[in-house]
Structure formats: C-alpha cells, structure tokens
Amino acid sequence: MRLTQAGHSNESILKDKFIAVGVSGGIAAYKACDLVSRLVKAGAQVQVILTASATRFVGPLTFQTLSGRPVITEMFDEPKQWNVAHVSVADAADLFVLAPATANIIGKLRCGIADDFLSTTLLAIGAPLVIAPAMNVNMFHHPAVQENLAVLQSRGAVIVEPDEGRLACGVTGKGRLAEVERILAAITETLAGRERASEKADSSRRGEPEIAASAGKSIETGAGCSELAGYRVLITAGGTREPIDPVRYISNRSSGKMGYALAREALRRGAEVILVTTPTGLPLPEGAEVVHVESADEMYEAVMSRFDAVDVVVKAAAVADYRPAAPAEQKMKKQADRLFLELVRTPDILAELGRRKERQVLVGFAAETNDLETYALDKLRRKNVDLMVANDVTQTGAGFGVDTNIVTIFDGRGGKETLKLMAKEEVASRIFDRVIQILSNSCD
Structure with missing residues (x-):
C-alpha cells in the first residue's frame, strides 16, 4: 500500500x-473505468461526467455500474433533485x-468555453483540478496545446504528463x-x-508559528520573512x-520536470523567476x-x-561533467569499428556559485545511485550550498x-529531512518551505 507524504494511505x-x-x-476513455473502480474501492464517492463523444467509446451504463450512481451526459437531463446540476456537482466536489x-x-477550459455539461461544470468548480491529457503525439506537442496546458497549470491545475509509447x-x-x-x-x-494547507490555516488562527507557503509580498512579522514577493x-x-x-x-536522462515544478512553485509564492533551461x-x-541554453558552457x-x-x-x-574536447565541424561518418572521444571537464557551476555567494541562498541537487548521504553531504560541504536535495535515481518513482x-x-547545519514518494510539485513546495526558513532567519 503506497503512503502519501502526509503518512496517509x-x-x-x-x-x-x-x-x-x-x-x-x-480512445483512452476505457482507462477511466479502472480509475473510477479504484477510487470507489478506496472509499471515495465518485460522480462521472461524460461528454457526448466519450459515450461513443464507453457507455454510461459501464460507469454507472462502477461508480454506483447515475452518470451525467447531458446538460438538460431531467434533474433527480431540485438544484442546478452543474453547480451542485461543482460545489460538492x-x-x-x-x-x-x-x-x-483542454482548449475549452483555457478559454472559458462552456457548451456542454462537462465544460460548464469545470468553470464552476472551486476544488483542486487534476488533468491527465491523452492525444496524438503531434497534437500534444502542438504549441497551442502546450500553451493551453501551461496556462491551466499557472491557474493551479495539476497536470499528469502523458506516457510515451505506441498510440x-x-x-x-x-x-x-x-x-x-x-x-x-x-x-x-x-x-x-489541501489537508495540510487547512491544518496550517487552523494553526495560524490559533496563533501557532508557521512558515507561510502562499504567494505575496515578503514582509517582516514576528516569524520573519515569510513569502517570496520581492525576491528574485x-x-x-x-x-x-x-x-x-x-x-x-x-x-x-534529465527531463527538466523537477526544475519546472520549482519554477511554478516560486511563481505561485510571488517570486520573480528566471528559468535557465535546456530543451525539454x-x-x-x-x-x-x-x-534557453544547450551546453554546460552556455548555462x-x-x-x-x-x-x-x-x-x-x-x-x-543535470549539467554534464565532461564534454568533447574538439567537436567536429561536419557530421562524423561511420568508418572504423571503434571511435575514441577525448573529453574535458565542463565548468562546475554549483561550485563556482558557492565560492561567489554572499547574501544568496543556494540550493543544489545530487542524483545518486549509491551511498546517497555520503555523497550528498560531501557535495554540500565542498560546494558551500545552503541546501542539498538528494535522490537515489534507482528507486521506483524517483x-x-x-x-x-x-x-x-x-542543510548546512546538519539537518536532514527525508520525504516519502510524492509529486514533484509537492517536493518543490517543501524545498521552498526550507528556503523561506533561511530567508526568514536572515531577516531576524
């Protein structure tokens, strides 16, 4: 049984x-049957809403059987009780x-179009939204779709990236x-x-100290600097x-997903963000x-x-430690059975930042396959960083x-916090909680 970060199953x-x-x-609508079934088995109450096109792939009766409640397919179905149906579902979720x-x-939701029950309900919800795209590879990579997803993500939606494979x-x-x-x-x-945020709000109302995690101006309070507005x-x-x-x-093998999640989290907390990124x-x-950069030298x-x-x-x-000493100006042709490349060291960006830093908070990452703590602590000390985030990339999900x-x-004071398997967005949030603590101490 997999546990979430909060320790709940x-x-x-x-x-x-x-x-x-x-x-x-x-065509992936059939996979939603398994999702609904597993949500119900976990004790959730599930209301399924199908678009007219979805009913061509999986019939409403299938989802009704799995969820144990009538499926909504039409805006003007006769209501089972006196309420505005799409508002009722949106409020209850x-x-x-x-x-x-x-x-x-995705395009409808980004533009605020409400022309069927599903799109209308989506505009009325106040609850968290998780979006799992599925489509042709060229459609997914089309700039319009990518832009729509980026906008929805900036509005708070959680995007579950599609998998690669035969479509x-x-x-x-x-x-x-x-x-x-x-x-x-x-x-x-x-x-x-969401439950942790609610608990933090309750603690705040009771006057208990906490580190704020919302966007806004960085101000001085009894707890010091608490937010990232005004910071670059x-x-x-x-x-x-x-x-x-x-x-x-x-x-x-770096995908950039962790860095992008960090950028979104910093933006959410009100920071001015500069993202230096390779093609992702x-x-x-x-x-x-x-x-936009490509090589270690450019970064x-x-x-x-x-x-x-x-x-x-x-x-x-993930910056390459070595690069070819003399890249060929023309495409190298296949000739001998073996090819030898001379490699030279690339600049150690993190180490140079550690040497130069004065007031800045510096966070590094260590992707390891063994002796995680030993290598992470060594890297933290040698490169003079404030936080070192280490993961064992051989672990499933990491x-x-x-x-x-x-x-x-x-951290540089000997602290250690081990997090359970969680979404990279939540990891980013926990990292910035620690960054804010360091910034807060600098304001004391």
Whole structure:
C-alpha cells in the first residue's frame, strides 16, 4: 500500500471524498473505468461526467455500474433533485479529475468555453483540478496545446504528463494517458496537500508559528520573512547537451520536470523567476523569464551573468561533467569499428556559485545511485550550498522522466529531512518551505 507524504494511505485520504471524474472523447476513455473502480474501492464517492463523444467509446451504463450512481451526459437531463446540476456537482466536489483530457476540452477550459455539461461544470468548480491529457503525439506537442496546458497549470491545475509509447493512431510517441497509478498518486497528493494547507490555516488562527507557503509580498512579522514577493529566484532545469558534431551530442536522462515544478512553485509564492533551461518539450511556466541554453558552457554564462542580481538560486539542472574536447565541424561518418572521444571537464557551476555567494541562498541537487548521504553531504560541504536535495535515481518513482520523486534534504547545519514518494510539485513546495526558513532567519 503506497503512503502519501502526509503518512496517509490512498484509502484514508480518499475515504468519503467526493471526486468528480470528467471523461472526454478519446480512445483512452476505457482507462477511466479502472480509475473510477479504484477510487470507489478506496472509499471515495465518485460522480462521472461524460461528454457526448466519450459515450461513443464507453457507455454510461459501464460507469454507472462502477461508480454506483447515475452518470451525467447531458446538460438538460431531467434533474433527480431540485438544484442546478452543474453547480451542485461543482460545489460538492473535493477534487475534480479530467481523464482523459483531449486537446478539445483542454482548449475549452483555457478559454472559458462552456457548451456542454462537462465544460460548464469545470468553470464552476472551486476544488483542486487534476488533468491527465491523452492525444496524438503531434497534437500534444502542438504549441497551442502546450500553451493551453501551461496556462491551466499557472491557474493551479495539476497536470499528469502523458506516457510515451505506441498510440492508437499507430505512431509511437508521447500522448498515451498516464497509468492509473500515476493519476491516483496525483489525486491523493493533491488532497493531502489541501489537508495540510487547512491544518496550517487552523494553526495560524490559533496563533501557532508557521512558515507561510502562499504567494505575496515578503514582509517582516514576528516569524520573519515569510513569502517570496520581492525576491528574485533563478532556477536551472533540464540536461545539458555537449556537441560531438552538428548532429550528435552527449547528454543525460534529465527531463527538466523537477526544475519546472520549482519554477511554478516560486511563481505561485510571488517570486520573480528566471528559468535557465535546456530543451525539454515541457510547457513553459507562465510569468517566468525564460533563458534557453544547450551546453554546460552556455548555462554557466547564463547563470553567472545573473547571479549578482538574484536572491535565491536552485540548481536543478543535470549539467554534464565532461564534454568533447574538439567537436567536429561536419557530421562524423561511420568508418572504423571503434571511435575514441577525448573529453574535458565542463565548468562546475554549483561550485563556482558557492565560492561567489554572499547574501544568496543556494540550493543544489545530487542524483545518486549509491551511498546517497555520503555523497550528498560531501557535495554540500565542498560546494558551500545552503541546501542539498538528494535522490537515489534507482528507486521506483524517483528517477528521471517521472512526475514523482523521493528526496532527502540536507542543510548546512546538519539537518536532514527525508520525504516519502510524492509529486514533484509537492517536493518543490517543501524545498521552498526550507528556503523561506533561511530567508526568514536572515531577516531576524
């Protein structure tokens, strides 16, 4: 049984929660049957809403049997009780999950179009929204779809990235609906995060000290600096590309997802954000200043030229340690059975930041495969960082290219915080909680 960060099982988090499941018209609609079944087994009350197109793939009777309640398909169905149906569902929902989410429904939601029951209800909800896109690979990567997802994400929606694989149209690429396990993890982590926020609010009303996690002006209170407005935060993301020739390069498995989650979290808390990123294919965080780079040398120049003007640096990018000494000017042809490349060291960006830093808060990352604590602490000391976020990339759910992570946060005072498996958005939130603590101490 998988536990969320808050220590709750899926069953305890979902028990008696009212979950609205919106199903739009894609071939992946059949996977929503498993999602509904597992939500119900975990104790949730589930209301399924189907678009007209979705009913062409899976009939309402199937979802009615799985959920144990009538399925809503039409705006003008005769109401079972006297209320405005879409408002009633929206008000009652503890969480709304859209799976699968087609390009059409994503576009409608971004633009505020309400022309059927599902789109109308989506505009009326005040509960957290989890969106799991599924579509053709070219559709998913279309700039319009990526922009729509970025806007929805900036409004607070949790996006569960689709998987890569063979699609219904016969091509292979990114666009398959995420596995139900990942969607469930996003749902439970989102609900757990909401409960923690509610607990923090209750503590605040009782006068107990806490570190604020909402966006807004950084002000002095009895607890010191509590928010990120007025601060400039620089975040690096992705894996660098070191050219071998004009066609080939050396890189790593970093997807950039952790860095982008950090950028969104810093923006949510009111910071001015600079995102230095390699090519990732991810939706760009709306509101951030984005600096595009490819190689370690380019990232070094982009970061160093901006370092003096920022307050916080989070080095989440995976920077190559070595690069080809002499990249070929033309494409190298296949000739001998063996090819030898001479590699030279790339600039150590984190170490240089540690040498130069004065007032800045510096956060580093350590992706390890063994002896995690030993290597992380050594890196923390050698590079003079305030926080070192370490993960064992061999652990399921903590490697590259996934939406979750398992990290341990070390600080320069000997502190250590080990987090359970959680969504990268929640990891980002916990990291900035620690950053705010450091900023708060500097205001005392």
